[in-house]
Amino acid sequence: MDTRNSSVRPPAHARNDRKNHSSRRARGAPHGGGVIHDNSRHTTRFTVIGNHLAQHTELSLLAIGLAVHIQSLPSGAQIDIGTLADRFPEGRTRIAGALRELEAHGYLRRTRVRTEGGRIVTRTVSCNQPGRTGATEEPKPRPRRGTDQQTRRRALPAVPQPAYPAPDLLRTALGVLSGLRREDRRLLLSATDADHLVPGVAAWLERDLGPEAVQRALTTDLPPEPLHRPAALLAHRLAARLPPLPAFRTPDTPAAVRHPLQNCDLCDRAFRGPEPGTCGACAPGR
Secondary structure (H helix, E strand, O other), X not given: OOOOOOOOOOOOXXXXXXXXXXXXXXXXXXXXXXXXXOOOOOOOOOOOOXXXXXXXXXXXXXXXXXXXXXXXXXXXXXXXXXXXXXXXXXXXHHHHHHHHHHHHOOOEEEEEEEXXXXXXXXXXXXXXXXXXXXXXXXXXXXXXXXXXXXXXXXXXXXXXXXXXXXXXXXXXXHHHHHOHHHHOHHHOOOHHHXXXXXXXXXXXXXXXXXXHHHHHXXXXXXXXXXXXXXXXXXXXXXXXXXXXXXXXXXXXXXXXXXXXXXXXXXXXXXXXXXXXXXXXXXXXXO
């Protein structure tokens, strides 16, 4: 009975002793290796990266990391080869190769454009989802100091207006403004600023103030720091410190004129009159 029948086909054995079903075994047993994620939710300073990039099967690790870095930058940031080589230790050759990989797979679009100044620059567009259309316009650079947008004049504050802008009054007001720079060199005004301020100074002069008093009111207690807009400061003072109108005064009645004493040519009596002649009693018709 212990004799084995050689004509009977032996039973089939499982391959690899059932080791080929690792997923089934893993369901009931704890992981022996692999990554374990300890995640926390980001609320600030984060970038959303698609798995199509993070787990790309054809891009190199350097290209994937470089794409993540580029997508985390703000619009307008420089991502030329020199800037990236200064930022990372991989060197220009490897970074240039990674940029070509991203361009070949649609994560970067680089074109050569001519600026308004005639220079040829490279415009780079980063695509977080290749194949989808999005904002491809080049970010507008900030205007430099000296351009029309930067040097556009702001309007000066309004100034008081005189009730009777007589030419002599306006000339006196202009003289007051022209003399301010002798009191403080920071109060050098342009012709345009002076034209705006002249009516305000004339309104002060109408209030029984002399030129010296107006000049003292405009130059006393000036701030010690540099004055970037002296005309705006003067306009504010002219409006904020405008003195009240003087009280109305009834004109005085002129005193009676006392003529000198004269001797009458007929009766030799004394009388008062502007010129020698006859008195009232000897006047013709009396």
